[in-house]
Each structure stands twice: as C-alpha cells, then as structure tokens.
Amino acid sequence: MGLTVGLALVFWLAATSVLLGGQDAVGSVEDKGAPAYISARTAHAALSDADRAAWRSFRSGAAQLIGPGQEFRDDLTTAADNLAHIAELDAGGAAGRDLLRAVNAQVVTYQGLVEQADAAYREGLEPLGFAYLTYASDLLHGQDGLLKGIDEIAERDRRSVHEERHSAWFGAAAVSVTAAIGVVLLAVLVYVQVSMARRFRRLVNPPLLAASVVLAGLLVWTLVVFAQVGDALAEAHDRELPGVDRVLQSQIGTADAGSRALRVNRPADQGGGLDVVAVDAAQRPLDARLAAAGDTEGLMAGLPLLTLAVAGLAAGGVWLRLREFWR
C-alpha cells in the first residue's frame, strides 16, 4: 500500500515538475524572449527605414521644406517605442541594460547628426548637409554601429528563445522518466491486483482496477499534453519566429538597398518602407502557437486530483481486501 502511494506521489512530483518547468520556459519565450527579439528586429527595420527616408528627403530636395520628413520621424518613433519595450522586458540583466543604454545614446546621436544635416542644408551648405547625413548613416551601419548593437540585443534574445525551446523540460529524458514512473506504478497496481486475486480468490478488485484505469488515462493525458506543448513551442521556434524575421529582414533589405542607392545619388525604389501591419500579421501565428504551448488543457489541476484519486483508490482497494482477511 505504501509503495503504491509513494509511487503515485513520485509520479505526481515528476509530472508536475516537467509541466511547470515546461510552462515556465513557454512563459519566458511568450512574455520575454520572443517579444524582445521582435522588438529588436523591428527597431532595426525602423532605423534602416529612417535612414532611407532621410536620404530620400535630402536627395529629392524636400528637406529644404520639411527636413528629413514625416516618414523619418515616424520611423524614429517606432524605433524608440520598440527600444522602450525591450527596456520594459529587461531580458538581458545588467549587461543587457548597459547595451541598451549605449544603443539609446547612439539613437540620440544619430538623430542629432540628421538634425545637423538638416540645419546645414537649410543654410545652403549642401555638401556639408550630405556629409552629416553620411556620418549619420555610417553611425547606423558602421562596424561598431548602432544597428550592430541592436543586432546584438536581438541575437541575445534569439539565443534565449532557442535555449528555452531546447530546455531539459522538453527533452526526451524528462518525458521518459515521467512516463517510466507512471508505467512502473501501473505495473505495481497490476501486480497487486493479480497477487490479491491469487491470495483472496477474488478475480477483480474494483477500486484497484479503477485506480489502474484512472492512472492509464492520466498517463496518456499527461504525455499527450507534454507532446502538444513541446510541438507548439517547436513550431513557434522553428517556423513562426523565423517567419516574422523573414518579413522584417525583407523590409530591412529594401530599406538598406534604398539608402545605399540614394547615398550615391542613384534612384531608389519608391515602394517598400516599414510595414508594421505586415509584421503584426506575421506575428499572429507565432502568438497563436505560443498560446497553444501555454495551454495545458486542465492538466495542471487534473494531475494532482487524479493522482490523489489513483493513490486513494489503490490504498482503498488494498485496505478492503485486508479488512476481509482480518475478519
């Protein structure tokens, strides 16, 4: 009796640990890693597009009237919002905060250089205006530039998502150990059933049989939920997040090609630009997958209740037989 109750307790502990560990990993991806990564990539795309918008405004002569233009300002606002979001999420600890602080300082410097370009251009010093715009562009795209810093933040967040996806809670070992404990418990219940049938000349012990059935069901349910959570997180990591990234990368590529062309005074594609709506659309399947990964279908409550039922029924079944024997 003690063995079955003990094994039930161990099963509950193992399954709950895997479930909670997995949900913690899913929560970390859903609440921090993935949003921080997308924010960093969006900030990159917004700044790339700001650079293109500024070049376009200066090359077209519109800067004389409107400076770097509304598109530039909108892009900078988008970048600032996303950087603020990364700060709120605080995914990188003290080192992450330092890096983000440095990036924010560079954004201010970048904006200042574009303002200098604007001022020089309006003063009639066109070559100086273009020189300042070039410095701004170099600050953005340079070797130790602003975008490199943002990419570092993005890479850190991508790594954290990757680590959570491959965390031990979703590994074969954790699931196998849980399943093995459940199977051993089931085997013990069957063994007790058979032993008692032999000793007490009663073929079936209903409470023990019920415990076995409940345990088998619980085991299947647990493994199905584990598999569903793991699959959903894997899909989010392997397919949906790269999908969002592809959308952003395409926008970054278009913006960078545009600013490169405008910089050397070649015509650039008028289309493209930062498309936040497309990013949102690409993000929806990711959000859905992560929501699915966070849905344990009631197992969190079912696990302790049904384990308790298994333990109770098993103990009850044994106790019933023993009581008959003692009479």
Added chain:
Amino acid sequence: MTVRFLAVLLLLVASVSACGSGDEKSVTVLASWTGPEADAFQSVLAQFEKDTGIEVDYTGTRDARAVLASELHNGHPPDTAVLANPGDLRSYAASGALRPVGGGAGSDLTTATGPDGARHPYGIVVKAAVKSLIWYNQAAIGPDLRARLAAQTGWDGFAKAAAEIGPKPWCLGFADTSNSGWPGTDWIEDLILHEAGPGPYDAWASGRLPWTSDEVRRAWQTFGSVIAASGTSDILLTGYGQAGTPMATDAQGCRLDHQGSFITAFYSQAGGSGFDFLPFPGGQAVEIGGDILGMFRDTPSARRLVAYLTTARAQQIWIKRRGSGAFSLNRDVPPGAYPDAVSQRIAQALTSAKVVRFDASDSMPTVMAAAFNHAVLEFVADPGRLDKILTALDKVRRTTTFPS
C-alpha cells in the same frame, strides 16, 4: 543553546556583510577600450591583481561616457573610470563626483577645481597619444626635401617646402561619424600652439582669448591655405584613418598627413610601411591627447590601482605591446622601452619637449568642443564664411562656463 545559536548567526551575518562590501579586495574600472586595446589594458591590470591580490572588475564599452553618466545618475558609479577628455574631468570635479587623487605623471594636466574651490589633481593620464606630428612615407619623399622640411623652424617655410612635393601635398580627411571635424581642430590647435605660443594657446583653450582674436583668426586662415593647397577633395567624407593611406598605395596620392601617434595602426592595416614623422614646425611644443582615469569612489583598492597605473612598471607593460599606440608621460619610462624605432623617437620628442599641452578641444566644455568640430566642417565646406564662423564660435565661448 539559544545563546550559542545567536552567536553563530551573528558570526554568519558579519561574514556575509564583510564579503558584500567588496571594497577591500576588488575595484571596478569602466573604460571605452574594447578588443586589442582592452587586451592591452587587461595585461596591465593582471600584473596589479598578481601583485596585490585585489580583483579588478573591468567593463569595456564604446559608450563608456553614456554608461558613466547613467551610473552616476543612478548613484552607483564605478570605483574608477577612464574619462573621454579633460573637459569631462573638470565637470565631474566641479560637481564633486570625482575624488582627488595623489600627484603623479601628468597630474599638472589633470588639476581641476573641486566643489570646495581648491585645485587638486583629479585624475591620472593612463595612456597618452602624441599629436603635433606630420607623417610621410620615406619612399615617397626624397632625402633632400625631407631634410629641408625637417630644418624648417616656422610654418611658412615648412608650407613652402611642402608645396614642392607635388600637386597633392596634404592628406586630409575629417570624417569620424559622431565626432567628425576633430582632425581639423588638431590642425588649428597646433597652428596656435606653435605659431602664437603656449600663452595664447592656454588663454584660448580656457575661454579667455576670443575666437575672433588675431592669433586664432590667423591659425584658421593658415588652415584654410592648407586646405586650398592640399589638392584633396572629399575632405568631409574621407575618414581620418583612411586619409593618409594614399601615401603608401597611390603614387599620385597625397604625401603628408598631420596626425597623432595612433595613426600608424591605420597605415599598417592598409598594408603600408616605411612611415616616419616630422615634428610640427615652430618650436619644441607637443600637443598630446590622453585617456584620463578618475576615481569616483575613494576606496583603498581604488587608490592602490591609481597609484599602480602611474608607475613606470605598469606603463611599460602597456607601451611594450606592439601596436598599442600608447605613450607614457612618466619620465622614468625610457624611450628605449618602446617597441620600435619610430615609437622611440616619438617618445624622445615627448620627453624632451619644453612645452606639453593637452588637446585644447578635449579640454573645452562639451558644447564648445562640439561647436569647434562643426565649425571646422563648415569652414571646409565654405571657407568664405570664416568671419561668420568665428563670430558664432565666440558667441558660444561667451555664453559657456569654462571650468578651471
């Protein structure tokens, strides 16, 4: 039993508190050095750790200035930090954020007025770069012309001799992303220091001499003649590190590059060799740039680190690293300690200089220095605006407080 338990508990709390304070056996350093520069500094720090058992926690970030400002704002500054320039040192000294340090090599260059109104050394020059140098490629300029250039004692004679080199005597490139224009400020500083002398230079650098004064105006006009005679286009868009590479790679390229001692690293990167320098003509004055370490938390470990970094032993570890570009203001470091002949000659020029001055724009308040940088770029774009530029600069001077 209870008493024994309480005693053990108290002992534990005391131990944890002692460990948590961290002041006795560790010191934090913030600087902008990363990559090979950081490696060189770490090798200096490693010896300190070995000698003293004090652990040094080094943070290297390109945006050390912003990080320092933020940490000061949050009330958690590092024990020590390498400051971007003497202007920052003076501001932090005046605000009381910096703690005075003992004297040492170059302490006269780091003396500033504290919140008590008294003047103290607030930092040490941990690494100096020698400016006032004119670089050339030995293969591109014949020995006769070289000798004539070296013999000149004033700018006019030097400029005339330089004009004989060819259609593009001067390499000029003033781009440096967020800090563009500084190579031009170095030109004007050297012209004022060597042509007008250290007195007007000091007065100008400390905001006492107007930008519209004859000495300053003359320097700008001379600078304008260099630009006009350079035969170099794209000055605004050429990086300061790339400006001199045609000396090695282009037979028709420019021939003289006014730059600091650190520029040799760029020449090497471009695959150049055989570079040598001439001191800026007009007297034995040398302008230097330097990285200044300031102490923000006065702890015994921080004091020991500051004292160690000024020693000849520590400085030699640094300067001996090939390509470090570091020079020491400690006169106990012999020129022979430097790793190559050119570095040894630069060190000789530094130790034998009668006048050593810090880069004036680095010493000016941030707003003045930024205006100076911009003014250089504006002047390059349109030299005809000199009067307007100098008047605007002087307006900034008059409305800016220059900490002493």
